[in-house]
Amino acid sequence: MDELLREVRGRLAVTDQRMTRGRRALLEVFLRAGRPLGVREIVAAADGTVPQSSLYRNLAVLCDAGVLRRLNFDEGFVRYELDHEMTEHHHHLVCSRCNAVVDLDERTLGTVEAALAKAEAAIRRSRGFTVEEHQLDLRGVCRSCA
Amino acid sequence: MDELLREVRGRLAVTDQRMTRGRRALLEVFLRAGRPLGVREIVAAADGTVPQSSLYRNLAVLCDAGVLRRLNFDEGFVRYELDHEMTEHHHHLVCSRCNAVVDLDERTLGTVEAALAKAEAAIRRSRGFTVEEHQLDLRGVCRSCA
DNA sequence: ATATATGCAAAACTTTTGCATACAA
DNA sequence: TTGTATGCAAAAGTTTTGCATATAT
Numbered sequence: 001m002d003e004l005l006r007e008v009r010g011r012l013a014v015t016d017q018r019m020t021r022g023r024r025a026l027l028e029v030f031l032r033a034g035r036p037l038g039v040r041e042i043v044a045a046a047d048g049t050v051p052q053s054s055l056y057r058n059l060a061v062l063c064d065a066g067v068l069r070r071l072n073f074d075e076g077f078v079r080y081e082l083d084h085e086m087t088e089h090h091h092h093l094v095c096s097r098c099n100a101v102v103d104l105d106e107r108t109l110g111t112v113e114a115a116l117a118k119a120e121a122a123i124r125r126s127r128g129f130t131v132e133e134h135q136l137d138l139r140g141v142c143r144s145c146a
Numbered sequence: 147m148d149e150l151l152r153e154v155r156g157r158l159a160v161t162d163q164r165m166t167r168g169r170r171a172l173l174e175v176f177l178r179a180g181r182p183l184g185v186r187e188i189v190a191a192a193d194g195t196v197p198q199s200s201l202y203r204n205l206a207v208l209c210d211a212g213v214l215r216r217l218n219f220d221e222g223f224v225r226y227e228l229d230h231e232m233t234e235h236h237h238h239l240v241c242s243r244c245n246a247v248v249d250l251d252e253r254t255l256g257t258v259e260a261a262l263a264k265a266e267a268a269i270r271r272s273r274g275f276t277v278e279e280h281q282l283d284l285r286g287v288c289r290s291c292a
Numbered sequence: 293a294t295a296t297a298t299g300c301a302a303a304a305c306t307t308t309t310g311c312a313t314a315c316a317a
Numbered sequence: 318t319t320g321t322a323t324g325c326a327a328a329a330g331t332t333t334t335g336c337a338t339a340t341a342t
Contacts, residue, residue: 018316020322039306051324056307058322074218076332077306093275108269111261119258120284128289129239129248136282138266143274164341166297185331197299202332204297222307223331 004031011065022054023062027082036071036079036092036101073137075099091136097145104138112136150177157211168200169208173228182217182225182238182247219283221245237281241288250284258282 008027009019029045030037037045039055059080062068069083073094079101081087091109093102106113120131154173155165175191176183183191185201205226208214215229219240225247227233237255239248252259266277 016321018321020316022323052306053308053325054323061322070220072218072220074216074224078220093269093273093277095275096278102273102275104269108272109265112258112265115257115261119255123239123250123254123284126254127239127248128292129241129286130292131239131284131286132242133286134282134284136280138269138277138280140275140277140279146274146276162296164296166341168298198331199300199333200298207297 008062008065008067011067012061015064017061017065022050023058025050026055026058026062027067030068030080030082036081038075038077038079040077042080072135073099073101091138093142094137094139095142095145096139097141100142102142109136154208154211154213157213158207161210163207163211168196169204171196172201172204172208173213176214176226176228182227184221184223184225186223188226217281219247238283239288240283240285241291242285243287243291246288248288255282 004027005019005024008023012019012023025046026042029042033041033045039052039059042055043050043052059068059070063070063080066083068080069087071079071081071092073079073092088106090106091104093104094100116134116136120134123129123131150173151165151170154169158165158169171192172188175188179187179191185198185205188201189196189198205214205216209216209226212229214226215233217225217227217238219225219238234252236252237250239250240246262280262282266280269275269277
């Protein structure tokens, strides 16, 4: 936790932003949750002690700083998850029934990532479009809902 | 256009829904546009003659009928595009600067799709999760914005 | 004839913004 | 001390809903 705080403080400093109570609280919520959270869940986890305006502002700040990552599963709201160094690039498996979100690791999607890298290179060559990021989400029915 | 209308009428009939003026108008807008549209664009294209309530209801109906496909590029609103038989499964290339959306065809992402199919099979075997659909979007900077 | 679709208005929900005050550096 | 963050309230934007009327089958 402490080294995470130092790391985040450093990233914030890059753009002259500060480590504050509200942001520390946010980090704790995400560390405890260990999964992508929507604003309502965050408010609930913080016992409603955080006003939404600061919440949204801090989510944006922490995303810009590369501390959080913004996720959109087309649920009508946006989710966020921790994106610090220990969290590698990965994709999600979303159950359409219970909305559970599971991370997929490199082992599972390694071949897909490799194919994507090649395709992205081809896209740059053929269309002059530089791909900077990709989002891949798999939806379906999980074991317990089936 | 006519055979499309018959096709859509058929799909609607499956769930006891009707082909109406409003839905026909929607189809025409999408046919003319040939690209994913947000609600605001649809309203504009229809000269503001369509109330939003019917619009949203019809978008939902046409999605359920498999006539439209719902897309979310995390722009704060949702887009829709035609999904009739002539429109095969594909993915999107979105420019982060000008928000232009380009379709990617099977030729470009064929290898990726193949790898994905294998990964989805593996996911079913290993976790009992049945993948029903996937969404893959590539974001970056297009040639004219670069 | 009858169930479904439409149109209008109002509401629900997520997210953004203005501004005075509190706080981190 | 100085600029940034916070908290409150209000606004903005998208999407949903209720209900009476019109329409497709």
